[in-house]
Amino acid sequence: MRTAAALLIVTLICWAALVVRASHIVYPELQSLEAKEVDKELRTGYHFQPPKHWINDPNGPMYYKGLYHLFYQYNPKGAVWGNIIWAHSVSTDLIDWVALEPAIYPSKPFDVKGCWSGSATVLPSGMPVIMYTGIDPRERQVQNVAYPANLSDPFLRQWIKPTYNPIINPDQGINASAFRDPTTAWYGPDGHWRLIVGSKENMRGIAILYRSRDFKIWVKAHHSLHAGDTGMWECPDFYPVAVAGGSRPHRSGVDTRELHNRAVAEEVKYVLKVSLDLTRYEYYTVGTYDHGKDRYTPDPLFPDNDYGLRYDYGDFYASKSFFDPAKKRRVLWGWANESDTVPDDRQKGWAGIQAIPRKIFLSRSGRQLIQWPVEEIKSLRGNHVNVSNKAVKSGNYFKVTGFKSVQSDVEAAFAIKNLDKAEKFDPAWRTDAQGLCKKLNSHVKGGVGPFGLWLLASDDLKERTAVFFRVFKTNDTNYVVLMCNDPTRSSYESKIYRPTFAGFVNIDIAKTKKIALRTLIDHSVVESFGAGGKTCILTRVYPRKAIGDDAQLFVFNNGESEIKVTNLHAWEMKTPTMNQPE
Numbered sequence: 001m002r003t004a005a006a007l008l009i010v011t012l013i014c015w016a017a018l019v020v021r022a023s024h025i026v027y028p029e030l031q032s033l034e035a036k037e038v039d040k041e042l043r044t045g046y047h048f049q050p051p052k053h054w055i056n057d058p059n060g061p062m063y064y065k066g067l068y069h070l071f072y073q074y075n076p077k078g079a080v081w082g083n084i085i086w087a088h089s090v091s092t093d094l095i096d097w098v099a100l101e102p103a104i105y106p107s108k109p110f111d112v113k114g115c116w117s118g119s120a121t122v123l124p125s126g127m128p129v130i131m132y133t134g135i136d137p138r139e140r141q142v143q144n145v146a147y148p149a150n151l152s153d154p155f156l157r158q159w160i161k162p163t164y165n166p167i168i169n170p171d172q173g174i175n176a177s178a179f180r181d182p183t184t185a186w187y188g189p190d191g192h193w194r195l196i197v198g199s200k201e202n203m204r205g206i207a208i209l210y211r212s213r214d215f216k217i218w219v220k221a222h223h224s225l226h227a228g229d230t231g232m233w234e235c236p237d238f239y240p241v242a243v244a245g246g247s248r249p250h251r252s253g254v255d256t257r258e259l260h261n262r263a264v265a266e267e268v269k270y271v272l273k274v275s276l277d278l279t280r281y282e283y284y285t286v287g288t289y290d291h292g293k294d295r296y297t298p299d300p301l302f303p304d305n306d307y308g309l310r311y312d313y314g315d316f317y318a319s320k321s322f323f324d325p326a327k328k329r330r331v332l333w334g335w336a337n338e339s340d341t342v343p344d345d346r347q348k349g350w351a352g353i354q355a356i357p358r359k360i361f362l363s364r365s366g367r368q369l370i371q372w373p374v375e376e377i378k379s380l381r382g383n384h385v386n387v388s389n390k391a392v393k394s395g396n397y398f399k400v401t402g403f404k405s406v407q408s409d410v411e412a413a414f415a416i417k418n419l420d421k422a423e424k425f426d427p428a429w430r431t432d433a434q435g436l437c438k439k440l441n442s443h444v445k446g447g448v449g450p451f452g453l454w455l456l457a458s459d460d461l462k463e464r465t466a467v468f469f470r471v472f473k474t475n476d477t478n479y480v481v482l483m484c485n486d487p488t489r490s491s492y493e494s495k496i497y498r499p500t501f502a503g504f505v506n507i508d509i510a511k512t513k514k515i516a517l518r519t520l521i522d523h524s525v526v527e528s529f530g531a532g533g534k535t536c537i538l539t540r541v542y543p544r545k546a547i548g549d550d551a552q553l554f555v556f557n558n559g560e561s562e563i564k565v566t567n568l569h570a571w572e573m574k575t576p577t578m579n580q581p582e
């Protein structure tokens with residue numbers, strides 16, 4: 001009987017895998033199977049998650065009348081992608097969330113087959129408007145707007161879709177099945193709104209540009225805002241960032257709506273982020289935006305291709321940022337999918353979380369973006385332990401005791417004793433940090449590193465996830481720092497997809513001789529921020545032994561050079577109210 005059931009599931013999965021709609025795999029037989037039970041062991045404690053079922057992209061984040069709003073792609077009927085609606089939650093602090101009734105769901109011919117991703121724009125009158133992709137009866141992707149029914153309700157519970165939708169149709173030159181995910185609109189000096197929609201032309205990704213005077217009639221520009229040879233561009237995001245030396249602190253956010261003001265427009269840089277349907281990762285460039293010509297040009301420093309800089313080198317997709325007027329910052333949301341199997345998700349009764357919202361800004365040097373968990377999450381810190389000035393000799397490790405690490409926030413700084421021990425860097429590795437981390441993983445001894453954390457680890461270390469650094473030298477004075485996440489030993493379960501993830505860290509290690517790591521651990525998610533948020537890696541892991549109170553935290557050093565933990569602070573994290581209904 002069990003074999004027959006297993007066979008049926010395998011057959012279903014193989015068949016379903018052939019049917020790929022948009023970027024998500026469709027499992028018609030599973031998508032409306034209500035979860036009977038919800039697994040609590042691996043469920044996250046302080047990450048954004050609904051009580052059950054599937055979630056994907058964050059949609060339309062915004063701040064309105066004292067509340068943060070987050071909408072997200074949600075399957076109310078099952079733990080796989082399908083039946084997608086815009087679920088809706090609100091929070092006063094980005095920590096405790098209240099789940100409201102769904103905001104947008106298929107109800108009209110222009111979205112009867114699906115309500116996909118989109119963004120919110122707060123108009124100068126204070127009126128928020130959502131623009132989202134609807135799937136029409138012919139399976140065409142069209143863009144629709146929705147307005148709040150009652151502006152005096154800060155919860156914005158009810159949304160109205162005007163009958164004049166769709167407001168943007170795929171015209172003849174556009175591939176109607178690759179035309180989605182409108183951005184927040186920005187206002188030009190000519191008094192016209194602009195926004196972009198993700199698309200592709202053959203294998204070329206494009207950000208199709210539209211303009212409108214009244215947010216109702218939208219006209220396609222003669223040229224796209226930008227394009228690149230990286231396949232379909234999903235969930236584009238385009239926004240201004242402050243630069244160091246300008247009139248505002250470079251860490252503060254810039255409201256997209258301020259761009260009609262030339263003085264503001266001239267002292268900022270612009271970020272274009274695209275989500276690549278082909279590889280399932282995102283990259284961004286920073287550049288200049290010519291308001292008159294409506295063209296975006298990435299700075300030469302930023303590769304505008306598959307080797308581009310990423311927000312996150314792990315499992316982080318379909319992200320979207322918004323300007324938070326309450327704290328004058330830009331906040332980034334991103335979806336982290338599961339990496340276990342579909343039968344596991346069915347059994348767990350849930351799939352998908354949102355990463356901890358991150359404050360995002362341009363580094364002082366202007367060479368990259370910096371991300372840091374929003375300051376509010378510190379309010380969840382509880383029981384605390386501290387280790388300082390502890391040397392870890394080559395091949396040694398120690399356990400951090402006195403606190404429960406399964407749901408925790410760990411900040412550590414590692415000083416390197418002898419940089420001369422660094423291994424030689426092969427320039428061919430420059431474009432393949434991930435491959436390098438796979439080859440030289442946490443158990444391969446090195447010169448300087450691997451050193452870092454083993455977390456969600458069983459006492460016998462048979463299960464463990466490694467987050468670590470390794471330093472290479474290019475010549476006698478120059479070094480390359482690699483940050484890695486190695487989950488290959490994270491679980492006894494052999495079927496789980498466990499890729500190593502990695503990115504290079506842009507720091508002058510010869511000068512600092514020290515590197516910082518912050519890691520947010522939450523049962524089945526590990527979110528790491530290297531060197532103060534220069535390199536970020538999120539990974540999903542599913543330990544079988546290292547769960548609950550049995551999950552341990554260790555510091556290890558598998559490199560020849562001694563390492564000193566100059567300081568390590570670790571806090572247990574409390575569980576906020578996560579998406580309880582009103």
Ligand code: DQQ
Pocket residue numbers: 022023024056057073084116117133180181234235318
């Ligand atoms: N998810 C949505 C699409 C988007 C994709 C559908 C990205 O609008 O392109 O759920 O994950």
